[in-house]
Amino acid sequence: MTATTGATTDFDLTPDPRVLQMLGEINLAQWRCLAELVDNSIDGFMSAERLGDSITNPEVVITVPRTDTAAARVSVRDNGPGMSSETLEHAVRAGWSGNSPVGSLGLFGMGFNIATARLGLVTEVWTSRVGDPHEIGVRIDLDELKAQRNFRVARQTRPKADHAAHGTEIVISKLKPEQRAWLARGQNTTTMRKHLAKAYSALLSPERGNAVFRLDLNGTRIQARRHCTWNPERHVESPVGTVHAVERFNVALPSRRYCTFCMQTLADGEAVCPTGSSSCSVGTLERRVRGWVGIQRYLHDTDFGIDIIRNGRKIELGIKDLFEWREGESSEIEYPTDDQRKRGRFVGEIHLDHCRVSYTKDRFERDDPAWGEMVRLVRGDGPLQPLKAKTLGYGANNSPLFRLFQAFRRTSPQGKNGLWSRILVVKDNERALEMAGLFESNDTDYLGDERWWQLIEEQDATVLGTPSPVMPGGPAVPVHGDIPLGFLDDNFGGSRAALDSPSPGTTISPPPAPDRKPIFELTRKYVHPTYRVEYDVQGYAVSASDPGLSSGHPWALPLVDVATRTYAFLTDTAHDLYRSTTMTPLDALLIELSHRTMDFLRQTAADVTFASILADFRREYCADTRLDAGEIIVEAASTLTQIAASLQGKVTNSEGMILHDELSAPAREAIGRRMVARGVAAPREAIASGSFLNYADPQTIWDFFVKHPELFLDGKYWDDPFVALDYGSPEVTEEARRVVRARYDGYFADAVWLASQSPRDLERNGRDALIRASLSLKLLRPDMAE
Known part of the structure; x- marks a missing residue:
């Protein structure tokens, strides 16, 4: 076939504007859409730092609609270095990326186009650098582009009050009705905060130093969501030696050559990219796999797994892939298998900067050799089950996950006298979950793992038949006037006022503090599941002669702090009442709370019965003793x-x-x-x-x-x-x-x-x-x- 006379020698391959609208049909979660835009802000911060011009107090401010109206819009604004007119033109072009695929978070272009088109039909980008007299901008209206059938849009400018200001703002309007309605729901804003807190935890609160940047959503600062793990110093002895609750690793791998245009790692011996494009550029890639795997302080049926991180952002959250043994086309789940309810507690963070990710940036490419290399490094070549590994001919395994598996895969102790401290498990998992909620709320009393460890010590004491352990230094009980009335009964003839204000010239020695050992297993907030009556209780094991107990009584529950409504559960654990397989201190406490709840509700809930209240309390707080x-x-x-x-x-x-x-x-x-x-x-x-x-x-x-x-x-x-x-x-x-x-x-x-x-x-x-x-x-x- 011969060429037609006068025909041009070039083809115009500019995509139809409808392509952008089609990108908006890709199913990308709302928080991931926002993350795509945040990524590019972070790249701006890091680029400025590499050039020796770090941004002071870098921040990204996200605003999403609070109401479902036609004027609703989404805004992502940063105080980064800003862009030139040429860079801005490239940045909004579909499929363009000016960033290194390895050293940057954003793929400004494809990720930008997918995220913005997913949320709305109109996107504006305004940017300026230090010293610029005005901001430059571009407005992308998908309906207008579709009508004019080309991608040409006007360059816009607007004055800038402060020439020293700098940064970029992306504004998305004409939001799609379903997106507008979803974003306007307050609960969804909270959900997005949680996802962003997890995704950027390594940048919002790194292990060392200050946060890389500040992130706000609708005026609320997003704090890093940390893992509730045991103290890394805690350890046990296992068949593979000493295993810590957090096993760290940092392994340098041989460098590889890769194409900065195709984002492909070249095979050994390849000097040029096999794609053969004129745009290809081959460079050397320094590679490292670092991170940690460890155990969290509670068990959960879904909230566990490994986070995989690319350049500071978590691409995959809580994946379970590394807990499976794969051989050919078959696979076998190896963890969790030792818990009846299939609850797990293995968590971790793995930095894998040199592995390709999907174009939606929600998954690492499993066919990239770097992925398999990481898996072998973290869990070893063979099964985690040692006997199976030995049978299949695999050698010794000293990988971090294998070590963790050997020491901590169980959720209940081995043997008839097994100790909970050997596996670091709180027996009352509901209590552990409640404490984890306080950890997530940044309650300073629960950021460390001491409270969880106290529960484990109590559990071991029960197994060994020894007295409950006492907090370091003993449970010091003050005896001066700031103790709420009822906490300590005066065991002398005078009044409490006499103790607080002795007569002139009279020396009165306060009574000795009773020997009260904390029962951490019972210390918690108890809430009736139906009527929401709450009790903050501190448990104490006391002697029969304790002044807080009436003679011969097995327990008492005085109110010790009126302001916080805190009660002290004082119980004589040596009382004959407890010489029974059907009565425990927890049973006694729930009976007492049921009586008090009954009295409280007597005038407001006529049909309430003591039996129903006790049944509700037991259903809520005795799950571990259920005969299922x-x-x-x-x-x-x-x-x-x-x-x-x-x-x-x-x-x-x-x-x-x-x-x-x-x-x-x-x-x-x-x-x-x-x-x-x-x-x-x-x-x-x-x-x-x-x-x-x-x-x-x-x-x-x-x-x-x-x-x-x-x-x-x-x-x-x-x-x-x-x-x-x-x-x-x-x-x-x-x-x-x-x-x-x-x-x-x-x-x-x-x-x-x-x-x-x-x-x-x-x-x-x-x-x-x-x-x-x-x-x-x-x-x-x-x-x-x-």
Whole structure:
């Protein structure tokens, strides 16, 4: 085909203006739209700093509509260095980026166009530099561009009162009706603040030094949303050595060459960008992966995971990808698996500046080699489960997440006398969540982890049967006149006034402060869920002779501070009342609060009963002691599975084959069928390693223990001696071993029975059966770390 005579040699590839409107159809959350514009402000601050002309008190001010009106608009204003006319022209052009894809946050152009078109139809940008006599601006009206069918818009100017002023403002008007309505709702403004506080936490409140910039939304300063983690100095000893509650890493990687135009990392040996564009420019990329992984002070079913950061902004929040073991097309969730309610507490922040992100900047590109490199560095090459890793031939793993997994993946202690301090878990998670709310509100008493640690110390004291620990220095109780009436009863004949104002010449010694040990587990705010009656309570364990208790009474609840409505729950924990499996200090406190609530509501809620109030309080504050049939059944299956998995790695290949052959033919066939159903590709290896027991039914696991208790006792899974027993007489020793076997037979019988029940069937067996079954499961927990 020949060229037409007189035809031009160039094609006009300027996109149709409708392209911008189509960009606005990309589903980008409102807070991410604002973040796109904030990113470019931050780049301006950082660019000025690199040029040695840092901005004093850098800030970005966002304004969103408070009412749903046609005049509503969105504004993002900064005091950055501003732009020249040429830079402004490029900045608003679709797809243009004047920034390094590695060293900058913004991709001013595509991100700008998507964000503004998503919110509204008209965008104005005004900017000026120090010394400029006026601001220059551009107005982009999508409807007008569509009508004129080209991208030409006029350059505008407006006078500037202060020639020393500088910065940029982006104003979006003609907001789309659905966006206008959403933005005007006050609750959504709060939600956006929370998202922005998380996304920019590394820049609003870095670990060292001052914040990079200040961020305001509708007149409220956005504070960094920090993770509620345990003190990094707290640590435990585990099979992989000393593991801290926060494990940090900072690893320099070999530099790579990359294209500043295509944003592609070049393969080893490549000198030029394979795209071959004349605009391509290859440079050297310095690479580093740094950050931390740690555990937060509470458990949550969704609020956990790893934040991935690019140049200071969190692109992905709370992802769970690193908790999965991926091999080919298959994947397996490895955490959380040790909590019945699937709650997790692993959190972290990983800075990954050299990995590509999506054009909407809400996800890192998983096919970028840098992503896989980071995953291997943070969690290792193999599974987090050590036995599985060993079976698959993986070597030693000392990655940060692997270490954290080994020490802290559990949410309840191992063994019959397991200590909560070994896993840093507050047993009453509802209390831990309540305290986390105070942490997020910047309550100074809860910023550190001391209050959480006090609860753990109490829990350990209960396990060990020792008195509750006392706060450092003891619970000093003042005895002067500023103590609210009722906190300390005067145990002498005179009046309180006599104590405060003794007669001239008379020396009166105040009574000694009673020995009161704080019960941190009970110290909290109690709120009735229906009637919202509130009580601030401080719990204390006291002696029977405490002046706050009437003779022989097990507890008292005096009001100790009228202004704050604070009560002191004083209870004699040695009282005969508590020598019972059905009565605890928490039960006593809830009974007392129910009585007081009943008295308070007697005149306003005629139909209220003591029983209903107590039931509500117990439902709210006794969740951990609920006998939930469904949860008990799940725990039974999980317990048996864990026992079966412990065999793996404890036998040689020949022993594994022998143990498998000892099983009955029906048991072997059932195991084989489960291997087929679960896609086990190498059944002979599974048999040789002992992992065949992972595919056994509950009864087979029990039968296996009966025949081979020596594989689980003597510190292999439980501490109880078996082979090690020696009474000097073979007959007596064998009798002692039979006693151990019989005891575990009882536990196994309960667990196997539970695993075969439905929740409805189990409920029909009554409360006592549920209590016994729960205790059996507790006694089957491992004593040894895997």
